[in-house]
Amino acid sequence: MTRVLPMPVREDGLPDRVTIYEVGPRDGLQNEKAIVPLDVKAEFIRRLLASGLPIVEATSFVHPRWVPQLADAADLVSDLDLDGPAPLPVLVPNERGLDRAIEAGCRHIAVFASATETFAARNLNTTVEEQFAMFEPVVRRALDHGIDVRAYVSMCFGDPWEGAVPVEQVVAVGSRLLDLGASELSLGDTIGVGTAGHVGALVAAFGEAGVGVDRLAMHFHDTYGQALANAYAALRHGITTFDASAGGLGGCPYAESATGNLATEDLIWMLDGLGIEHGVDLDAVVATSAWMAERLGRPSPSAVVRALT
Numbered sequence: 001m002t003r004v005l006p007m008p009v010r011e012d013g014l015p016d017r018v019t020i021y022e023v024g025p026r027d028g029l030q031n032e033k034a035i036v037p038l039d040v041k042a043e044f045i046r047r048l049l050a051s052g053l054p055i056v057e058a059t060s061f062v063h064p065r066w067v068p069q070l071a072d073a074a075d076l077v078s079d080l081d082l083d084g085p086a087p088l089p090v091l092v093p094n095e096r097g098l099d100r101a102i103e104a105g106c107r108h109i110a111v112f113a114s115a116t117e118t119f120a121a122r123n124l125n126t127t128v129e130e131q132f133a134m135f136e137p138v139v140r141r142a143l144d145h146g147i148d149v150r151a152y153v154s155m156c157f158g159d160p161w162e163g164a165v166p167v168e169q170v171v172a173v174g175s176r177l178l179d180l181g182a183s184e185l186s187l188g189d190t191i192g193v194g195t196a197g198h199v200g201a202l203v204a205a206f207g208e209a210g211v212g213v214d215r216l217a218m219h220f221h222d223t224y225g226q227a228l229a230n231a232y233a234a235l236r237h238g239i240t241t242f243d244a245s246a247g248g249l250g251g252c253p254y255a256e257s258a259t260g261n262l263a264t265e266d267l268i269w270m271l272d273g274l275g276i277e278h279g280v281d282l283d284a285v286v287a288t289s290a291w292m293a294e295r296l297g298r299p300s301p302s303a304v305v306r307a308l309t
């Protein structure tokens, strides 16, 4: 049998190159029922880096009781090359998390906010307003240490307790995080309910508020099978950074309706077809996801991984 690869056909108006921000080791493994051993996590990250992924979110310095799957964050990070060419960001919710990340030698962190009250309470034990007071000293102290700060906003499209989320509400939260000093904003469709038109409306609303696409990344979950269509819509609106998870692992333990992220392999397949550069070796990521699926004891949900293995 001949292996058929996507035929690259460039479309006017799409970017030449995108950055894939890999979240599998963090968003993927935070959601696994079984706790993945530290050496498997470290090997997962090393393999992802070897496949050419330019940035790999490694773990979270959150409360170990809240996310026991990532309680080994400090030990894991000490096993990784934090001075290598690819940043290995970690999630940090508060000053205690920042202290732990600094002690571990991390150079890149990400804070994570909520656009809605219910998720702020459930995921962070705060209100929408209080979360900024929690993040302010984190961002300030991180920047003082020369640590780069990304900021997530969760529930940017819909919230399982509050329904559809108005774009203005998301823009208000996101703008405040950028004002605190975050270098990039990742807009999370935590439960995967977003659709292509809504993506365009959200990006346009940020634009009207003075936040250009160069400061935005998109973070899609694939609960309703819309992640790739949403990524295409975002490309058409000029977005050039996409979060994705090897093999489509992922979810959020504090939003039960969340399933896996946009699979890195599915994104790469589409980008290859559009002739958009990304610098990642598809076969190497597929092999890594197949290897990880064996360790997790179930097949990858990624269509491309299934097709190629």
Ligand code: HMG
Pocket (backbone or CB within 6 Å): 027, 030, 060, 061, 062, 063, 064, 066, 067, 091, 093, 094, 096, 097, 098, 100, 112, 123, 124, 125, 152, 153, 154, 155, 187, 188, 189, 190, 219, 221, 251, 252, 253, 254
């Ligand atoms: P809390 O219980 O309100 O914490 O949790 P607290 O500030 O009241 O502190 C209570 C105790 O916890 C204290 O210890 C603290 O020192 C300790 P004690 O004095 O009682 O001995 N503590 C910590 N220990 C270790 N590391 C820390 C830490 N903080 C406090 N960082 C907290 C508040 C924010 C900590 C908690 O709610 C939490 O850890 N939440 C994290 C939830 C999470 O990780 N969710 C998944 C990631 S978000 C996501 O997946 C969405 C995303 O992918 C985008 C998308 O899809 O939308 C990013």
Ligand code: MG
Pocket (backbone or CB within 6 Å): 027, 188, 190, 219, 221, 250, 251, 252
């Ligand atoms: Mg997520």
